[in-house]
Amino acid sequence: MDLTATTSTLAAAAAEVARLLPTRVLDPVLAGLRLRATTDVEVAGSDQEHGVRLTVDATIHTEGEVLVPAKPLAATLQALDDPQVRLKVEGRRLAVRTPASRFAIPLLDLDHHPGVPELPVLAGHVDADKLKIIAAVAGAASRDDALPIFTGIRVWSDAGRLHFLATDRYRMAHGTVPWEQEGRLDLLVPAKAIVEAARQAHGRVALHANEDRLGLAWGHNSISTALLAAPFPDDRARRLLEAVIDSTVLVDADALARAVRRATPYGGPHQAVTIQVEDSEVRVKGNDPQQGESEEFVKATVEGDHLTKTFQARYLADALKAFAGRRIELKIQDGLRSTVLTSEPGEDGVELTYLVVPMRSVA
Known part of the structure; x- marks a missing residue:
């Protein structure tokens, strides 16, 4: 694999993937960032819970696919001042080159990577600007992992409206946005993951969902996450709103x-x-x-x-x-x-x- 890309764009994509991957894992490949160079370069990663695919324009000199530690690559790219950067496989390392510098990062075993989960079925479409409401709702979610059900955002739909609700039992936030519905939703999604996905998304966003996973997709990019347990009951929430x-x-x-x-x-x-x-x-x-x-x-x-x-x-x-x-x-x-x-x-x-x-x- 050999490619040249705009440093800031590639650095931003690598940082976003690295942010969603765990720092401490028993298997290092789960903290790996997959680079796939074809007509452009896909920056992807998955720890089986989260799945991220971001596409960056690049000049591809040699097509290929490698797996590298996400954090070191993201940190190296973010530290560069040069407008362009070249990534080239040299033996068992990925060389990060600029006219005045070279960095070499050991490759991980791509064959042992679980792959990035495919998106579930399409549930509907919504404008990315409207998804900013998710960050506001997430402020009411719990940060206490001892009660995981309250660390999520409940997402459900009815005719023409998409609902988001979070509570830590001391406060509650409920937001709604118009959307184009293809199928009904009633899910409990990890707050951190859906906030990050909504922050990244732009343009017309497709929501994909099934009983195990929710994904947001725009253009050639997507972020998906595994769901939490069954959604918490909303009878009490509805009474509080009245x-x-x-x-x-x-x-x-x-x-x-x-x-x-x-x-x-x-x-x-x-x-x-x-x-x-x-x-x-x-x-x-x-x-x-x-x-x-x-x-x-x-x-x-x-x-x-x-x-x-x-x-x-x-x-x-x-x-x-x-x-x-x-x-x-x-x-x-x-x-x-x-x-x-x-x-x-x-x-x-x-x-x-x-x-x-x-x-x-x-x-």
Whole structure:
């Protein structure tokens, strides 16, 4: 194999494949990056759980296929300043060449690689720009691998809408986007994998799915992942979305987020911030006997009762970040019931709802 490619493009593709592959594996070939040079070069990898295929334009001098350690190749390419790079097999090594430098990376045994899984059947199409909602929803997924069911995003479809829902039991996010349906979906997908796939995708994206796997494909590129266990029941989630509201606050999400960020250092050991609803504003407060106290007013339009709620600052900040640049409605319920954050649907038809469970008031 012998090829020349644009360094930045090839480096970006190698980095994306390396990011989805494990660092520590019993079999090194599972952390390998497969390069296949034909009319262009396919950069691919799979640890059997994830599968990635990215295509990069290149000048192919000699066709071929090799397997190399993903991390060293990605790191080497990213460190280069030259606009063009040449990759050439020399014996049992892959030489990475520029006019002034040469690096040699040992090849792995391609015959022992499990291959990159094929995509399942087509389920539908959606615009890549709409899939940005996945990152916002993923903010509510758990990071605790001890409860893997909550580390995923539930994906399901109905007529004309694709739904994404995540929860770690203390907060919940639900987003919907319009799509062209070919088949129905109801899956639980690892949050990290689908966020990465959605971030990479562009243009018109095809969703492929079966009972074991979900894949996103665009052009000659694709990323797929194995599914988690059966989707968590959504009966409770649907009931939470049907909230009985006692107070509605219309406020700029960014202004409220800045106030929450400034109050957080005064949140005490529980990192708690308090939102106090008043006539035409909300008061954001932090209070800690050791660190001191803070108080800030944010203009708002208020309807309903004047309620006071205390939240863990990180959870509230994550929710507000999902609505960056927009005006939101805080739909506040009395007691310890969830506060619901929503905004007007965008022109693209994307909708997002975020729920945050308040804390019991802390002294």
